[in-house]
Amino acid sequence: MTETLSSVTPAAGSALPRGRMRVAADFVRSPEGHAALLGFAGAVMITFGGFGAGSVRKRDPLLEAAHLSWLRFGHGYALSTILIWVGVLLMITAWVRLGRATLGTGGARSTVTLNELRAIVGIWIFPLLFAVPMFSRDAYSYLAQGALLRDGFDPYQVGPVANPGVLLDNVSPVWTTTTAPYGPIFLLLGRAITSITGENVVAGTIALRLVMLPGLALMMWAVPYLTKHLGGKPTVALWLAVLNPLVLIHLIGGVHNEMLMVGLLCAAIALVLERHHVAGIVVVAIGVAIKATAGVALPFLVWIWMIHERERRAARIAAGDDSESAELPHPTLMFAKIAGLGLGVFAVVFVAASALAGVGIGWLTALSGSKKIINWLSLPTGMAHTLTWITPLRLEPVLDVTRLLCMLVLVGVLAWTWWRFKNSEREAVAGIMIAFVAIVILSPAALPWYYSWPLALAAGFALSLGTLQVLVGICTWLMLVFQPDGSIGLYNFWHVALAIFAAVVAALSLRTVDPLRLRSPRPAVTTPTVVPART
Numbered sequence: 001m002t003e004t005l006s007s008v009t010p011a012a013g014s015a016l017p018r019g020r021m022r023v024a025a026d027f028v029r030s031p032e033g034h035a036a037l038l039g040f041a042g043a044v045m046i047t048f049g050g051f052g053a054g055s056v057r058k059r060d061p062l063l064e065a066a067h068l069s070w071l072r073f074g075h076g077y078a079l080s081t082i083l084i085w086v087g088v089l090l091m092i093t094a095w096v097r098l099g100r101a102t103l104g105t106g107g108a109r110s111t112v113t114l115n116e117l118r119a120i121v122g123i124w125i126f127p128l129l130f131a132v133p134m135f136s137r138d139a140y141s142y143l144a145q146g147a148l149l150r151d152g153f154d155p156y157q158v159g160p161v162a163n164p165g166v167l168l169d170n171v172s173p174v175w176t177t178t179t180a181p182y183g184p185i186f187l188l189l190g191r192a193i194t195s196i197t198g199e200n201v202v203a204g205t206i207a208l209r210l211v212m213l214p215g216l217a218l219m220m221w222a223v224p225y226l227t228k229h230l231g232g233k234p235t236v237a238l239w240l241a242v243l244n245p246l247v248l249i250h251l252i253g254g255v256h257n258e259m260l261m262v263g264l265l266c267a268a269i270a271l272v273l274e275r276h277h278v279a280g281i282v283v284v285a286i287g288v289a290i291k292a293t294a295g296v297a298l299p300f301l302v303w304i305w306m307i308h309e310r311e312r313r314a315a316r317i318a319a320g321d322d323s324e325s326a327e328l329p330h331p332t333l334m335f336a337k338i339a340g341l342g343l344g345v346f347a348v349v350f351v352a353a354s355a356l357a358g359v360g361i362g363w364l365t366a367l368s369g370s371k372k373i374i375n376w377l378s379l380p381t382g383m384a385h386t387l388t389w390i391t392p393l394r395l396e397p398v399l400d401v402t403r404l405l406c407m408l409v410l411v412g413v414l415a416w417t418w419w420r421f422k423n424s425e426r427e428a429v430a431g432i433m434i435a436f437v438a439i440v441i442l443s444p445a446a447l448p449w450y451y452s453w454p455l456a457l458a459a460g461f462a463l464s465l466g467t468l469q470v471l472v473g474i475c476t477w478l479m480l481v482f483q484p485d486g487s488i489g490l491y492n493f494w495h496v497a498l499a500i501f502a503a504v505v506a507a508l509s510l511r512t513v514d515p516l517r518l519r520s521p522r523p524a525v526t527t528p529t530v531v532p533a534r535t
Contacts, residue, residue, distance in 0.1 A: 027116065030111075031097065031101055032097075032098055032101045032111070032112050032116065032120075034097075035094040035095075035097040035098045035101065035120075036094070036098075036119075036120045036123055036124075038090055038093060038094040038097070039090065039091045039094030039095065039098075039120065039123070039124045039245075040123050040124060040126075040127070041087075041090055042086075042087040042088065042089070042090030042091035042093075042094065043087065043091060043124050043125070043126070043127040043128055043248075044087070044127045045083050045084065045086055045087030045090065046083075046084050046087035046088060046091070046127070046128065046131060046134065046249065046253065047087075047127040047128060047130060047131040048080075048083060049080045049081065049082070049083030049084035049087060049484070050080070050084060050131045050132045050134050050253075050484065051063060051068065051071055051080065051131075051132060052068075052071030052072050052076055052077055052079070052080025052081075053071075053072075053077055053080035053081040053083075053084055053484050053485060054080075054084070054131065054132040054133065054134045054135075054484050054485060055132060055133040055134060055135065055136060055137045055139075055140075055254075055484070055485050055486045056072060056132050056485070057132075057140075057169075057170050057201055058169055058170055059169075060072075062202065081484065084134075084484045085484075088245065088249065088479060088480070089502070091124070091245040091248075091249065092245050092476055092479065092502070092506055093509075095239075095243060095244065095245055096472065096506050096509045096510055098112065098117070098120070098239060098243065099239055099240075099468070099472065099510050100509075100510060100513070102117070102235050102236055102239045103236065103465065103468070103510070105465065105510060105511050106509075106510075106511060106512055106513045112235055112239075113235070114224060114234050114235050114238060117235060117238045117239055117242075117243055118220050118238070120243060121216070121220060121238075121242055121243055121248070124243070124248055125216070125248055125252045128209075128248065128249070128252050128253040129206060129209050129210070129252070130206065131253055132205070133205060133253075133254060133255050133486075134249060134250075134253035134254050134484060135249065135250060135253065135254045135448075135482050135483070135484055135485075135486055136250070136254040136255070136256065136447075136449075136482075136486045137170070137171070137172045137486045138254065138255065138256060139204075139205050139208055139254075139255035140167065140170040140171045140172070140201070141160065141171050141172065141175045142182075142186075142190055142208060142255070142257070143167050143190065143193070143194055143201065143204045143205070143208070144160035144163070144167045144168055144171050145160060145180045145182070145187060145190055146187065146189070146190020146191045146192075146193055146194040147160075147163055147165070147167050147190075147191075147194045148160060148162065148163050148180075149187050149188075149190065149191040149357065149358075149359075150191045150194050150195050151163055154359055155179060155180035155187055155359070156179050156180060156359055156360065156361075157179060158179065159175070159176055159177040159178050159179055160175070160176050161176040161177050165199055166199040166201060167194070167199060167201065167204075170201060172486075174372050175372075178372070181292075182257060182290065182291055183288060183289035183290050183291060183292065183353070184289055184350075184353045184354045184356070184357035184359055185286060185289035185290055185353045185357070186257055186260070186289070186290045186291070187357050187359065188353070188356060188357050189211050191357075193207045193208060193211065205255060208255050209252060209255055211260070212251065212252065212255065212256075212257070212259040212260055214260070214263065215259040215260035215261070215262065215263030215264065216242070216251075216252070216259055216263060217263070218263030218264060218266060218267045219241065219242050219259075219262060219263045219266055219456060220238065220242055221267070221270075222263070222266035222267045222269070222270045223237050223238055223241045223242055223266055223456055223459055223460065224237050224238050225270050226266065226269065226270055226273070226429070226457070226459075226460035227460050229273045229425055229426070229429075229460075230425075230426055230429060230460035230461045230462075231426070231460075231461060231462040232459065232460045232461050232462050232463065233462070236459070236463070236468075237459040237460050238459075240455070240458075240459040240463075240468065240471065241452075241455050241456045241458075241459035244452075244455070244475055245475070245479055246448065246449070246451065246452065246455075246475040246476075246478055246479045247449075247452050247455070249479065250448060250449035250452070250479075251449055251452060254449060256449050257290055257291055258291065258449055258450070258452055258453070260287075260290045260291075261287050261290045261291040261293060261294050262452055262453060262456050264283055264284065264286055264287035264290065264294065265284060265287050265294045265297055265453075265456070266456050266457070267283050268280045268281070268283035268284035268287060268294075268297065268301070269284075269297065269301070269429060269432070269457070271283060272301045272304050272305065273304065273425055273429075275308050277301075277304075277305045277308070277342075278341075278345055280301060281298070281301065281342050281345045281346055281349075282345060282349055284297055284298055284301065284346070285345070285346045285349035285350055286349065286353075288346075288350065289349070289350055289353045289354075293436075293439065293453060296414075296432065296435050296436065296439065297432045298342065298346065299418050300418065300421070300422075300428045300429070300431050300432045300435075301342065301428070302335070302338055302339050302342050303418075303421075303422040303428045303431075304425055304428045305338045305342065306331075306334055306335060306338055306422075307423075307424065307425060307428075309334060309338065310334075371403070371444045371445065372445075373444070373445035373446075373447070374399070374445075375445075375446070375447075375488050377446040377447065377448070377478075377481075378441070378442075378443060378444060378445055378446040379406055379441050379442055380399065380402040380403040380405070380406040380442070380444060381399065381402075381444075381445075383402040383406075384398040384399040384401075384402045384403075387402070403444045406442040406443075406444075407442070407443075407444075409442055410438055410439065410442040410443065413434075413435075413438045413442070414435055414438065414439075417431045417434050417435050417438070418431060418435070421434070426461075429457055429460070430457075430461070432457055433454045433457040433458055434454075436453040436454035436457070437454045439453075440453065440454070448478040448479065448481065448482055451474070451475070451478055455471070455475070458471070465510070465511060468510060469507040469508070469510050469511060470507065472503075472506050472507045472510050473503040473504060473506060473507035474503070476499075476502055476503040476506040476507070477499050477500060477502075477503035480495075480498070480499035480502055480503070481495070481496065481499050
């Protein structure tokens with residue numbers, strides 16, 4: 001018997017790897033496998049191009065030791081820039097192809113599975129883990145703020161300039177005197193990273209990316225899961241909100257804490273929808289302790305909790321329970337009870353995080369530092385620029401007025417949205433999404449990766465093909481309007497025009513394989529006519 005088992009086990013064990021290899025080979029040969037490899041090639045090009053034209057350090061000893069400093073200047077810089085943009089376009093092309101395969105458009109069959117898309121996410125981000133910060137220098141600010149807490153400073157009281165060193169040298173000048181606008185848990189993460197990596201910027205950047213990966217993992221779980229309650233399709237949701245180059249290149253390549261915040265936010269909403277209300281509030285509180293924007297969801301989660309409480313009590317009454325605990329209390333009393341409980345849970349988590357970091361709530365006042373960002377992605381900035389074109393007024397005073405007006409409108413929109421979208425789970429989540437869109441558009445500052453906030457929730461709904469095309473166009477345009485070094489391309493006419501052209505082509509390509517009709521048509525195959533012989 002032992003001999004029989006020993007002779008069978010190796011064969012069975014070896015059949016499993018062969019089966020997996022066969023499945024992997026079949027996937028690589030498939031259209032979606034080709035798209036996955038195309039996107040991976042794009043990510044590799046972005047990584048290598050970034051060493052010369054990304055958001056590089058002011059002085060890079062590694063490049064100097066490898067005699068590659070020429071990549072940062074002259075023809076080397078031009079070559080690096082071309083490499084990055086070609087890589088970005090390859091990733092966008094691959095993403096759109098996967099979109100056709102996921103949706104079953106353009107003659108493709110919808111055969112892509114959720115696990116295949118998750119695997120492609122891992123394939124695409126792997127090269128980006130080792131890139132320099134791309135399209136933003138925020139990673140250097142994160143490290144400098146973490147070093148402030150490590151070295152005994154309060155990042156809510158002083159900016160990185162108070163702690164000179166290698167980390168400070170790479171912070172954008174506009175942020176050197178700005179206090180930290182992030183929550184205490186993110187500062188704790190920054191302190192832990194800089195305590196381990198010290199002044200090593202390369203190790204610190206990679207460590208920051210690794211810290212962001214749990215947020216990506218939460219998104220890969222929560223975004224498809226939300227479709228269970230919102231009516232969308234899991235594969236489409238994952239393709240749109242996670243595999244999106246705007247998300248992967250900016251949040252992983254650019255090293256932004258939105259990766260953690262959005263992942264925690266989506267997970268919190270999923271937990272609350274599954275009636276794990278306290279756990280959901282705890283998770284959203286952790287998200288706020290990363291970045292304050294997550295707090296927008298809290299009032300809407302109270303509505304969902306109230307809906308569930310009403311349903312629970314109604315079910316008990318329908319089952320014949322006539323006890324006092326089954327009666328429906330007055331809506332105001334129910335709201336006060338649930339809102340108070342939610343705020344209490346939120347406060348406990350947040351106070352504990354602040355105490356652990358040894359800081360107060362000074363970061364709330366630091367949120368005003370975003371006013372230093374001036375670009376056309378923000379409506380008040382666009383309004384101010386337009387007024388200065390048609391009037392002799394200067395930008396600064398006009399910008400103060402337009403920002404104030406838009407802020408008042410934003411407060412009104414947030415209040416109206418919260419009150420209007422309260423009747424169902426889907427309404428409440430839609431309300432959070434609309435609130436995020438309003439914040440991105442009406443706030444004093446907006447950056448391309450901010451759109452990952454509403455996008456993660458929009459992906460959970462059942463969206464028409466036309467809506468998906470619009471979102472593909474917007475995401476493509478946002479991905480292309482910033483320069484790889486983090487500067488803004490919105491003030492260059494040709495840059496914006498080319499970005500618009502690429503966005504339109506990407507949107508059309510989601511429906512049609514060759515929207516520009518660049519491929520030569522195949523010659524028609526004619527069947528020769530057989531003339532019967534005369535008899």
